[in-house]
Amino acid sequence: MLTRGLLRQRVRDGVLRPLFVDVDALHLRSLAERMVGCVAAHLGHPREEVEETLAALAGASRQPQVARGLSKLLVDRMEFAAASEEASARRSSHVHVAAAVLRELPEEASFAEYEARLGARLPAGLGAAREELYADLPAVRPLTAWEALSPRQLLERYNLALAQGPLLSARSVTLRAFQPELLRVRRVLRWLRFCRLVAEVRRVEEDWVLEVEGPGAVVDLQKKYGLQLATFLTVVPELQRWELTARVESRGHAATLRLTDADPLVSPHPSALGWLPPELRVVEEAFAQDAEWALDLTPTPRHVGTRGTCVPDLTFRHRESGREVAVEFFHPWHAAVLARRREELRTRADPGLLLGVDRSLARTPELRAVLEADPQVVLFNTYPSVRKLRETLARFT
Amino acid sequence: MVLDFEGGTLLAPSLPEDALLARLFVHDTRTGVWRAPAWRYREAVLRLRALGVPCEDRARRFEPLPLALLREVEPFPHQEEALVAWQRAGGRGVVELPTGAGKTLLAVLAIAQVKRPTLVVVPTLDLLAQWQQVLQQHLPVAVGVLGGGVSDRQPITVTTYDSAALHTEFHGNRFGLLVCDECHHLPAPSYRFIAQGAIAPWRLGLTATLERTDGGERVVEELLGPLVYRADIRALKGRYLAPYDVHTVEVALTPGEQAAHDAARALYLAFVRGRGLTLSAPGGWARFLSETHRSPEGREAFAAYREQRRLALFSEGKREALWRILRRHREDRILVFADDTETVYRLAHHFVLPALTHHTPLPERKALLAAFAAGTLPVLLTSRVLNEGVDVPEARVGVVLSGSGSVREHVQRLGRVLRMRPGKRAVLYEVLTRGTAEAGISERRRQHGAWTC
Structure with a gap:
């Protein structure tokens, strides 16, 4: 993260825009290269020496404020020897x-x-x-390790840090994802949970809108969630087409931070998204022409129990009544999640949520009997068939 | 009905119809549940009980503990009175006692009485180690520590304000009693959540000086309970606190130092005036810092500011005065306070004496304090880390070589040498450099009854 004095931004008509750098600009690539090289070359050298060399590079730069920011991000990635x-x-x-x-x-x-x-x-x-x-004071302790990155990655992290900085003063963010893919939505929601944030999620046609806040934001708590919101931002570029706004503070004045997928923001997270089972495509094709039910593969997350969230795998919408029925699947490795979900449904009923449970999870005769008797549970082998899903949905028409 | 805890808040999927509960909770439209700040737990549970509503309490993650004291404790009368006052207030409230009057022992008695898992929050790592040691001596359970690189949560745990602010959202439902030592820190925006996000029905605030210039004591009283007991330093002096004398020693700069000091001071003051800055105004210092980093002229002014300050804080006269005090009290334990870490290390280098600062690793801190207690190291140089609460009863002499204008800081420093010992008479020296800004600073920090008795 960058400290306030290192943030480059402009406020015009109440809209705050970070002054991003061009990661392909030759002079910046060259500067980043020298700085990254400097850190690598100073392994084993005292902290003050590394910092002084970086400061000298920053002082000689055409854009000293950018250079100081790069230096700060590098120092944050360094590890120094402990006291001897x-x-x-x-x-x-x-x-x-x-x-x-x-x-x-x-x-x-x-x-x-x-x-x-x-x-x-x-x-x-x-x-x-x-x-x-x-x-042996901290200033003279040697650099022992650093989380290495390429010059381009350093400039990308810098741009991300410019966008994260203003979020430290935010209380909430509004994120709109344009026609997002299911796996990207899932990743964003997992990260939301990891950041210990909550979101009110709504669908606006094909888009997906989240109002993201800390849990205590609705009650009178001094707790600030700026750091968590800034951390949440790191996953947002994975949505591909998106827009984010937040009310922030800039030099004592309120402003609106506006970011979009046109900004040069790159997520630092690994890019693998997971996979969708082929059976899902079969279900999707089968319901494409269904007269009664439409299948939605980018479902709205549901709040369950007192503090749980689930992202159903399938959401069916009745074409006439608009009634929604969501199905969450529990595969053989989901025994603990299933137990928790059933407990959450006991705490707070959600009749619109069905639990699709792999039969292998019904390990004991007692549990099998309980699951078979539960009207919210649909048992299946490996993956529920289209026929089984249609039979279940018939109960809701 | 179900009650749960999440991130410093209380959750209920549904609520009975009741005006009081409706005031405590708000409906969270984001998740569809009812939500309240965790510190309202006590009121909520008492109300549900009064209404006769059965409640599945998943919020509370603590149970009573068998906590008989390992050794009999005979409290001083003021400790006993404070404990009774706190009990009468329902186990919520703030006790104001001068440093050295036995606040830690009062907390031990409160913990033994409440018999619930307890979180003790302290401002510094030195206090963390000290509290752990004292609690361990009196309680029959392991005492955990969160902070200073250690993460060992136990039913009785000591933590720092900084660590607690980070962890309350995770452990705010694990403790029945919350003890905030030096609780005048609590109103700081980043620390309030420690008390707001905890469900602890019992709360005890301890401080030597509750009053804050910003009126923050109201926040302390709202979150921990009202001020239930106060004992004045003058009432305890001589009986439970050592009698003491305060001496001011004025020293002069050498002609060379004076000339350099005056030149540097004139340079930075010209910059301040030229920019229309008022350092004493709210945000004045931040503006000065910001202005000085924008131009070569500003950087020069900042360097001048540092130079005139360095000359005042580490003058030849001060070093000589300290040497004379060290000689005069060569049989005593002496704590020397400077305003900043840099000065502490300069002094340490000059005198070859041990320094205790925020850079000192925890094992070395413990070793230094033990050697000081044993008398093998009779002098400790420190900046602010020993200002608060750390128990160094052997210290008889305090030397304030430099400090801020804060009354609180000065009272706390005095408190370091006041712990009662038979026949002990404490001395506090304040060394000032004549003809510098230190005279005004000294005047400001002496605005307390401790200097008039």
């Missing part, structure tokens, strides 16, 4: 000798006498003892 026990032991020895000398000297002794006697008592002499007394 040997240094601590040496120090302890020196100060104990000094304490003994202080005690021995008469009250009227001068400081020069103290130095002379102390120098004689310290094996390496007073000068050397003074030199090494606090030679």
Whole structure:
């Protein structure tokens, strides 16, 4: 993250826009290359030396504020040696000798006498003892490791940090995803949960709109969620087509931060999204022409129990009444989640949510009997058939 | 009905019809449940009980603990009175006692009485170690620590304000008693959540000086309970606190230092005036910092500001005065306070004496305090980390070589040398450099009854 003084932004007509850099600009690529190279070359060197070299590179740059920002992001990725026990032991020895000398000297002794006697008592002499007394302060501890990244990635992280900075003062963000894909939606929701945020999610035609806040934002709590909102932003570029707005503070004035997929923001998360089972395509094709029910593969998350969220795998919408029936699947590896979900439904009923459960999860006769008797449970083998789904949906017409 | 906890809030999927509960909770349209700040837990549960509504309480994640004291404790009368006052207030409230009057022991008695998992929140790592040690001596359970690189949560846990602010959303429902040491810190925006996001029905605030210049004591009283007991430093002096003397020692800069100081001061003041800045105004310092980093002239002014300050804080006269004090009290334990870490290390380097700052690793801190207590290291140099609460009863002499204008800081520093010992008379020296800004700073920080008794 960048500190306030390192943020480059402009507010015009109440809209705040970060001043992103062009990651392909030659002079910036060259600067980033030198800075990344500097860190790699300074492994084992004292912290103050690394920081001074980076500061010198920043000072000589055509865009010193950008360079200082890059430097800050690099320092955040560095690890320095911990305090050394040997240094601590040496120090302890020196100060104990000094304490003994202080005690021995008469009250009227001068400081020069103290130095002379102390120098004689310290094996390496007073000068050397003074030199090494606090030679292990954080500024002189060596760089031991860093989370390496390429010059281009550094510039991309810089742009992301410029967008994250204003969010530290935000209380909520509004995110609109334009016709998002199911797997991307799932990833965003997982990240939302990871960031310990809650969202009111609504569909606007094919789009998906989230009002994202901290759980305590609706009650009178001093808790700030800016850091969590800024962390949430890192996953947003994965949506591909999106727009994000937030009320933020800039130099004591309120402004609206506006970001879109046209901005040069790149998610630092791994790009693998997971996969959709082929059976899902069969269901999708079967319901494409269904006269009664339309299948929606980018479903709206549902709040379950007191504090759970589930993202149904399928949402069926009755073409006439508009009634929605959501189905969440539980495969053999979902035993714990199934138990939790059933408990959540006990706490707060949600008749529009069906639990599709793989028969292998009904491990005991007792549990099988319970699951078979539960009107919200649909048992299946590997994947529910279209016929089974149609039979179940018939109960809701 | 079900009650749950999430991220410092209380949740209920449904609520009975009741005006009081409706005031405590709001309907959260985002998730469809009712939500309240966690600190309303006590009121909510008491109300549900009064209404006779059966409640499945999933919010509370603590149970009573068998907490008989390991050794008998005979409290001082003021400790006993404070405990009774706190109990009468329903186990919620703030106790204001001077430093050295035994606030930690009062908390031990409160924990033993409540017999519930307890979170003790303290401002510094030194206090963290000290509280852990004292609680461990008196309680028959392991005492955990959260902070300073240690993450060991136990039914009785000590943590720092910084760590607690980060962790309350996860453990705010794990403790029945919340003890906030030096609770005047609590109103800080980043710390309030520690009390707001915890369900702890019992709460105890401890401080030597509750009053804040910004009126923040009202926040403390709302979140921890009212001020239930106060004992004045003058009432305890001589009986439960050591009697003490305060001396001011004025020193002069050398002619060379004075000339350099005056030149640097004139340069930075010209910049301040030229920019129309008022350092004492709210946000004045931040504006000064911001202005000085925008131009070479500003950077020069900032360097001048630092230079004149360095000359005042580390003058030859001060070093000489400190040397004389060290000689005069060569049989005593002496704490030397400076305003900043840089000055502490300069002094440490000059005198070859041990420094205790925020850079000092935790094991070394413990070793230094132990050696100080044992008398093998009779002098400790420190900046602000020993200002608060750390128990160094052996210290008899305090030397304030430099400090801020804060009354609180000065009272706290005085408190470090006031712990009662038979025959002890404490001395606090304040060393000022004549002809610098230090005279005004000294005047400001001495506005407390402790200097007039």
